[in-house]
Amino acid sequence: xxxxxxxxxxxxxxxxxxxxALAQRGQGRGGGFGGGFGGPGFLLMNSSVQKELKLxxxxxxxxxxxxxxxxxxxxxxxxxxRKLEGDEQREKREALGKTMREETDKAVGEILKPDQSKxxxxxxxxxxxxxxxxxxxxxxxxxxxxxxKEKIKTINDDASKEMRDLFPPRGRRGGGGGGAPPDxxxxxxxxxxxxxxxxxxxxxxxxxxxxxxKxxxKEMTGxxxxxxxxxxxxxxxxxxxGPPEKQEKDKG
Numbered sequence: 001x002x003x004x005x006x007x008x009x010x011x012x013x014x015x016x017x018x019x020x021a022l023a024q025r026g027q028g029r030g031g032g033f034g035g036g037f038g039g040p041g042f043l044l045m046n047s048s049v050q051k052e053l054k055l056x057x058x059x060x061x062x063x064x065x066x067x068x069x070x071x072x073x074x075x076x077x078x079x080x081x082r083k084l085e086g087d088e089q090r091e092k093r094e095a096l097g098k099t100m101r102e103e104t105d106k107a108v109g110e111i112l113k114p115d116q117s118k119x120x121x122x123x124x125x126x127x128x129x130x131x132x133x134x135x136x137x138x139x140x141x142x143x144x145x146x147x148x149k150e151k152i153k154t155i156n157d158d159a160s161k162e163m164r165d166l167f168p169p170r171g172r173r174g175g176g177g178g179g180a181p182p183d184x185x186x187x188x189x190x191x192x193x194x195x196x197x198x199x200x201x202x203x204x205x206x207x208x209x210x211x212x213x214k215x216x217x218k219e220m221t222g223x224x225x226x227x228x229x230x231x232x233x234x235x236x237x238x239x240x241x242g243p244p245e246k247q248e249k250d251k252g
Contacts, residue, residue: 039097039100039101039104039105039124040101040104040105040108040120040124041063041066041067041070041100041101041104041108043120043123043124043127043227044060044063044067044108044120045063045064045067046227046228047228048226048227048228049120049123049227052119052123052225053112053116053119053120054116055112055116059111059112062111063107063108063111066104066107066108066111067104069107070100070103070104070107073103074096074099074100077096078096080092081093081096108120118222119222121220122220122221122222122223122225123222123225123227125138125220125221126221126222126224126225127227129198129201129202130152130155130156130159130198130201130202130204130205131156133152133156133205134152134153134156138220141216141220142209142213142216142217143213144213148208148209151208152205152208155201155204155205155208156201156205159197159198159201162197163194163197166190166193166194166197
């Protein structure tokens with residue numbers, strides 16, 4: 001049971017790392033992985049990030065409440081997006097995700113101290129990797145040329161297609177249909193391949209940059225941070241099962 005639950009949590013990591021590539025597969029459900037998943041709201045619920053930022057208990061509570069409020073506010077919007085298909089669904093999903101991230105940024109900005117906000121942004125850029133270079137504020141900070149933007153977009157689009165192939169729709173995964181749990185060993189292998197692809201993609205993107213731009217990027221991302229993934233309250237899918245320790249106890 002613990003291995004299966006851990007693999008589902010890793011799915012959350014996959015969504016964070018692959019971003020739009022997996023969002024287009026419809027992995028998100030309601031107010032769960034969809035929209036702003038992987039943004040500051042998600043990162044701040046991770047205990048290793050909380051420790052890195054030295055968040056107080058009061059700050060963690062305020063952030064948790066803000067996240068819940070934003071999810072509740074857009075619950076109907078998520079349901080509406082799920083009923084759409086194709087490009088229309090993708091466009092609406094991206095627009096909704098952008099809105100939620102902006103609302104989360106505003107809420108978080110009122111809770112964190114300036115040095116905490118700065119470090120959070122560094123961590124967020126590290127987790128986004130090559131995808132960060134598609135963001136307008138990053139492009140502006142690096143003073144990217146139109147030619148660089150186009151080359152980077154092509155690199156990221158190609159990488160997204162490859163990442164989607166690592167996580168096919170549930171109906172094609174085999175082994176019991178949509179409700180069957182993923183095979184942990186196979187999933188971990190795909191995660192390893194994706195990590196290699198992410199590094200390769202980032203290397204390709206940074207090769208497009210000038211020396212000065214590379215220096216600026218290094219300053220923007222700060223000290224390397226290793227993010228450890230744990231269970232948020234309610235388990236990996238936000239349900240009632242609780243952390244793996246409790247599941248093992250209940251099982252026994």
